[in-house]
Amino acid sequence: MSTLAKVMSKFRLAVIQLQVSSVKADNLSRARRLVKEAAGQGSKVVVLPECFNSPYGTNFFSRYAEKIPGESTQVLSEAAKENQVYLVGGSIPEEDGGKLFNTCTVFGPDGEVILKHRKIHLFDIDIPGKIRFQESETLSAGNSLSVFDTSFCKVGVGICYDMRFAELAQLYSRKGCQLLVYPGAFNMTTGPTHWELLQRARALDNQVYVATASPARDETASYVAWGHSTVVNPWGDVISKAGPEEAVVYADIDLQYLADVRQQIPITSQRRNDLYAVTSAQEGSS
Numbered sequence: 539m540s541t542l543a544k545v546m547s548k549f550r551l552a553v554i555q556l557q558v559s560s561v562k563a564d565n566l567s568r569a570r571r572l573v574k575e576a577a578g579q580g581s582k583v584v585v586l587p588e589c590f591n592s593p594y595g596t597n598f599f600s601r602y603a604e605k606i607p608g609e610s611t612q613v614l615s616e617a618a619k620e621n622q623v624y625l626v627g628g629s630i631p632e633e634d635g636g637k638l639f640n641t642c643t644v645f646g647p648d649g650e651v652i653l654k655h656r657k658i659h660l661f662d663i664d665i666p667g668k669i670r671f672q673e674s675e676t677l678s679a680g681n682s683l684s685v686f687d688t689s690f691c692k693v694g695v696g697i698c699y700d701m702r703f704a705e706l707a708q709l710y711s712r713k714g715c716q717l718l719v720y721p722g723a724f725n726m727t728t729g730p731t732h733w734e735l736l737q738r739a740r741a742l743d744n745q746v747y748v749a750t751a752s753p754a755r756d757e758t759a760s761y762v763a764w765g766h767s768t769v770v771n772p773w774g775d776v777i778s779k780a781g782p783e784e785a786v787v788y789a790d791i792d793l794q795y796l797a798d799v800r801q802q803i804p805i806t807s808q809r810r811n812d813l814y815a816v817t818s819a820q821e822g823s824s
């Protein structure tokens with residue numbers, strides 16, 4: 539392998555576990571400061587949490603919603619450009635045509651938007667005595683798979699509940715993604731058992747890196763996030779993990795290691811495509 543190929547096969551990823559408050563301007567300025575800090579540590583891809591500009595909750599979405607482009611995406615664009623990073627801008631409540639979406643925008647190092655992912659699986663659950671949450675009361679679902687290219691590898695994007703759907707990760711992997719990122723905000727009921735397990739499952743099933751970015755835990759919020767933003771490698775090992783509080787966690791992504799794992803355990807070529815298949819209605823689109 540050439541020296542250039544070797545250099546390009548490794549890059550640093552940063553996950554920002556942001557302390558999100560009810561003051562949008564504070565959320566934006568903290569995010570901007572931490573993107574700069576992450577870039578200062580050599581990160582090339584930086585990920586913010588779900589709902590990074592607003593508290594998470596159906597009663598907040600319409601109040602904090604913005605058009606895209608708008609105030610929050612402008613800050614993200616500038617932060618990406620100033621710091622020369624790919625910035626996965628967590629998510630924000632987006633308003634478009636009278637509907638609300640939970641939307642992630644991704645910016646390239648030139649500050650241009652390169653992807654917009656609207657959460658495709660809305661978080662509607664009801665666990666008696668624990669948690670009932672119905673995003674569909676206020677939000678509409680997106681309808682597209684979302685993949686973007688970097689100078690290092692292809693990246694697939696989902697938002698939080700999207701991570702529960704193994705088929706989506708499998709399709710992203712089949713499209714050539716080597717990294718899956720999920721801005722997310724699990725809670726104190728599902729977080730302890732499901733958050734890490736889902737990430738390790740998606741990573742191991744597909745032999746990819748998986749990164750999640752959660753808001754920091756705020757015990758006074760109406761929705762208390764689990765925190766614990768994580769990066770998992772293609773072997774299924776957790777290689778970086780935050781606690782509950784605000785933090786930036788780093789992981790060195792090694793695409794040669796990913797290739798080695800795939801060679802050692804060649805499940806992709808061993809799939810019985812003659813017996814089963816996961817298909818997408820959007821097959822052929824990127």
Ligand SMILES: O=C(O)CCC(=O)C(=O)O
Pocket residue numbers: 588660661697698699700702722723724725728729732
């Ligand atoms: O799936 C879960 O348990 C949590 C999902 C969630 O919080 C979300 O989709 O925002």
